[in-house]
Amino acid sequence: MSDGIGRILLAEDNLNDVELTREALAGSNLANEMDVARDGQEALDYLYKAGAYSGRKSADPIVILLDLKMPLVDGLEVLRRVKGDPALSHIPVVMLTSSSEERDLVESYRLGVNAYVVKPVDFKQFVEAVRKTGIFWAVLNNVPRGVPPPGA
Amino acid sequence: MSRLGKAGLTIPQRLLLVTTLSSSSALLIAGITLAVLDERQARADLLRRRTTDAEMIGLHSASALTFDDRSAAESTLAALRVKKDVEHACIYTTAGRLFAAYRSRGGGCPATAGPAQASHRLEADRLVVSYPVVHDGEALGTIVIQSNLEELAAHSRRIVWLGLQVSLVAFAVGLLIAWRYQRALSDPLLALARTAQEVTDRKDYSVRLHAKAPAEIGVLIEKFNWMLAQIQQHDQELRSVQAQLEQRVVERTRELQQELLVRREAEAEVRRLNDALSQRLEEVTALNQEIESFSYSVSHDLRAPLRHVNGFVDLLRERAAGLLDETCQRYLGVIASGAKQMGCLIDDLLGFSRMGRSELSRRDVALEGLLNEVTQDAQRETLGRDIEWVLHPLPTVRGDSSMLRIVFVNLLSNAVKYSNRVAKARIEVGWQSGENGLVTVFVRDNGVGFDMRYADKLFGVFQRLHRAEDFEGTGIGLATVRRIANRHGGNAWAESEVGRGATFYVSFAKAEGA
Numbered sequence: 001m002s003d004g005i006g007r008i009l010l011a012e013d014n015l016n017d018v019e020l021t022r023e024a025l026a027g028s029n030l031a032n033e034m035d036v037a038r039d040g041q042e043a044l045d046y047l048y049k050a051g052a053y054s055g056r057k058s059a060d061p062i063v064i065l066l067d068l069k070m071p072l073v074d075g076l077e078v079l080r081r082v083k084g085d086p087a088l089s090h091i092p093v094v095m096l097t098s099s100s101e102e103r104d105l106v107e108s109y110r111l112g113v114n115a116y117v118v119k120p121v122d123f124k125q126f127v128e129a130v131r132k133t134g135i136f137w138a139v140l141n142n143v144p145r146g147v148p149p150p151g152a
Numbered sequence: 153m154s155r156l157g158k159a160g161l162t163i164p165q166r167l168l169l170v171t172t173l174s175s176s177s178a179l180l181i182a183g184i185t186l187a188v189l190d191e192r193q194a195r196a197d198l199l200r201r202r203t204t205d206a207e208m209i210g211l212h213s214a215s216a217l218t219f220d221d222r223s224a225a226e227s228t229l230a231a232l233r234v235k236k237d238v239e240h241a242c243i244y245t246t247a248g249r250l251f252a253a254y255r256s257r258g259g260g261c262p263a264t265a266g267p268a269q270a271s272h273r274l275e276a277d278r279l280v281v282s283y284p285v286v287h288d289g290e291a292l293g294t295i296v297i298q299s300n301l302e303e304l305a306a307h308s309r310r311i312v313w314l315g316l317q318v319s320l321v322a323f324a325v326g327l328l329i330a331w332r333y334q335r336a337l338s339d340p341l342l343a344l345a346r347t348a349q350e351v352t353d354r355k356d357y358s359v360r361l362h363a364k365a366p367a368e369i370g371v372l373i374e375k376f377n378w379m380l381a382q383i384q385q386h387d388q389e390l391r392s393v394q395a396q397l398e399q400r401v402v403e404r405t406r407e408l409q410q411e412l413l414v415r416r417e418a419e420a421e422v423r424r425l426n427d428a429l430s431q432r433l434e435e436v437t438a439l440n441q442e443i444e445s446f447s448y449s450v451s452h453d454l455r456a457p458l459r460h461v462n463g464f465v466d467l468l469r470e471r472a473a474g475l476l477d478e479t480c481q482r483y484l485g486v487i488a489s490g491a492k493q494m495g496c497l498i499d500d501l502l503g504f505s506r507m508g509r510s511e512l513s514r515r516d517v518a519l520e521g522l523l524n525e526v527t528q529d530a531q532r533e534t535l536g537r538d539i540e541w542v543l544h545p546l547p548t549v550r551g552d553s554s555m556l557r558i559v560f561v562n563l564l565s566n567a568v569k570y571s572n573r574v575a576k577a578r579i580e581v582g583w584q585s586g587e588n589g590l591v592t593v594f595v596r597d598n599g600v601g602f603d604m605r606y607a608d609k610l611f612g613v614f615q616r617l618h619r620a621e622d623f624e625g626t627g628i629g630l631a632t633v634r635r636i637a638n639r640h641g642g643n644a645w646a647e648s649e650v651g652r653g654a655t656f657y658v659s660f661a662k663a664e665g666a
Contacts, residue, residue: 014456014460016456016460016463016464017456017459017460020459020460020463020464020467023463023467068452069452069453097452098451098452098453098455098456098459099448099451099452099455100451100499101448101451101452119455119456119459120459121455121458121459121462121491121492121495122462122492123459123462123463123465123466123467124466126459126463
């Protein structure tokens with residue numbers, strides 16, 4: 001199934017959140033297909049196969065889960081770059097954030113985010129949110145097959 | 153006086169001239185008339201005397217003629233010596249022959265004018281008188297006497313000389329009288345002219361002419377003074393009005409300057425206040441931005457650890473369910489609910505903070521509709537409880553509808569919460585008019601109530617009058633209510649008695665025109 005679906009890219013600086021997200025996705029067979037970038041710059045390197053990821057062979061992720069607040073380059077900036085690049089803009093992006101600040105929500109949608117999830121304090125709700133989002137975008141998103149992966 | 157003289161002679165001069173000319177003319181005419189009459193009289197006298205002389209000589213020489221006694225005739229003629237003006241006297245016979253002659257100077261005898269005829273001939277410088285010598289009716293001859301007119305001329309000269317002297321004296325006397333009399337007329341006129349000039353030159357209308365003058369001049373002076381008095385009065389009135397006007401102008405100018413000064417000070421004060429206000433505004437704006445970024449960090453960073461606590465407690469419960477005893481399980485429960493409670497506190501606190509900063513979108517809000525919606529939600533959540541809702545009609549107010557909704561949500565959820573131990577709860581909502589056009593809405597319940605000593609604490613952030621295990625809550629609801637009321641120009645307060653329910657009041661500005 002993993003071959004058929006493809007990988008998920010999670011950009012998240014907090015290891016606890018990485019682990020919780022992984023746990024939340026564990027029941028959906030998606031966890032093993034998840035790559036983690038620890039900040040916005042690493043996520044961009046991953047996407048552009050630059051820096052530490054210059055030799056990345058894997059296909060582009062089928063969905064990007066972006067934490068809003070990250071060191072170096074924040075989630076909004078990554079979102080802006082992805083959606084501003086015709087080679088990447090087809091990849092669905094989901095914002096995962098602790099904050100329910102309206103201005104972040106508005107800015108994210110202005111930049112073309114596909115979904116916006118406020119991480120609840122309650123873990124069960126968090127699991128539900130992440131699981132639904134991941135599965136929704138991993139399974140139901142209709143990735144255009146005619147688009148070749150960049151650099152291929 | 154030179155200006156007055158421009159017209160020619162002065163009044164006194166004219167008066168003198170007229171008087172002098174008229175009196176001189178009269179004197180001259182009279183003098184000439186008298187002289188002419190006197191001349192005539194003198195000539196007539198001379199003629200009469202010579203005629204008498206000739207008659208007398210004729211009487212005395214008649215016998216001499218008769219007897220041809222020439223010497224007798226000549227001695228008779230010689231009697232004429234005493235008459236200085238007689239130049240010649242001759243006696244002619246009827247035949248025209250010279251009979252006798254008398255000569256005081258050389259020259260021939262004058263010819264006879266005619267025989268036996270009394271006649272005379274007046275020439276430029278002589279008078280020739282002829283008279284017949286008659287005796288007993290018989291003409292014997294003619295006597296001719298020639299006189300010069302020197303005596304007559306001397307008389308005429310004397311008369312003219314006398315006339316001149318008399319005229320001179322009369323002229324002098326007349327002049328004196330005229331001069332004296334003209335002063336009585338011209339002095340007041342001159343005084344009038346001087347006064348008029350003085351008034352003109354000095355513009356001094358207080359001058360009066362105190363002069364006595366006869367007849368119309370007196371009237372003229374009187375009227376002149378009257379006119380001056382009128383002018384003076386008008387002038388004084390004019391000056392008084394002018395002075396009042398000037399005084400008004402001065403006062404008004406001073407007032408205006410004062411006002412201007414006050415206004416400038418006020419403007420300077422306004423500017424100063426404005427500057428201070430702008431500075432305060434900048435400070436507040438900066439502060440707000442600081443609070444904003446602070447609360448943003450809080451909302452983002454403070455929730456993450458709580459989520460981790462909660463998440464890993466849940467994971468722990470799943471993985472180690474069989475390994476933990478009941479106490480350990482309870483500990484995990486306490487940890488999880490603590491984290492959850494703290495998440496709620498953070499959310500409420502951020503909401504409260506946002507409430508104070510976010511902008512109000514004011515419009516007319518019908519409180520009744522709002523109350524009905526909130527009440528319906530509350531009724532759904534309290535299904536199964538016996539609550540009597542008493543809802544009075546509510547007015548329309550001016551405000552932010554979403555904030556006003558929060559007010560009702562808080563007040564009604566409090567009323568529901570604190571009346572849950574009463575068998576039959578009763579919640580009443582109504583309103584009354586307050587001061588300054590405020591609308592005061594009240595929410596009354598018959599719940600547990602509270603001690604009025606702590607009434608003010610009720611509206612503080614995180615201030616609670618009940619234990620958490622009795623009534624759950626974060627203690628931020630009423631603080632939010634009061635803040636919203638304050639931002640709508642009103643306030644929030646409460647009345648209660650322990651065990652006898654509570655009434656919460658909240659006031660707002662009324663809608664315009666409502």
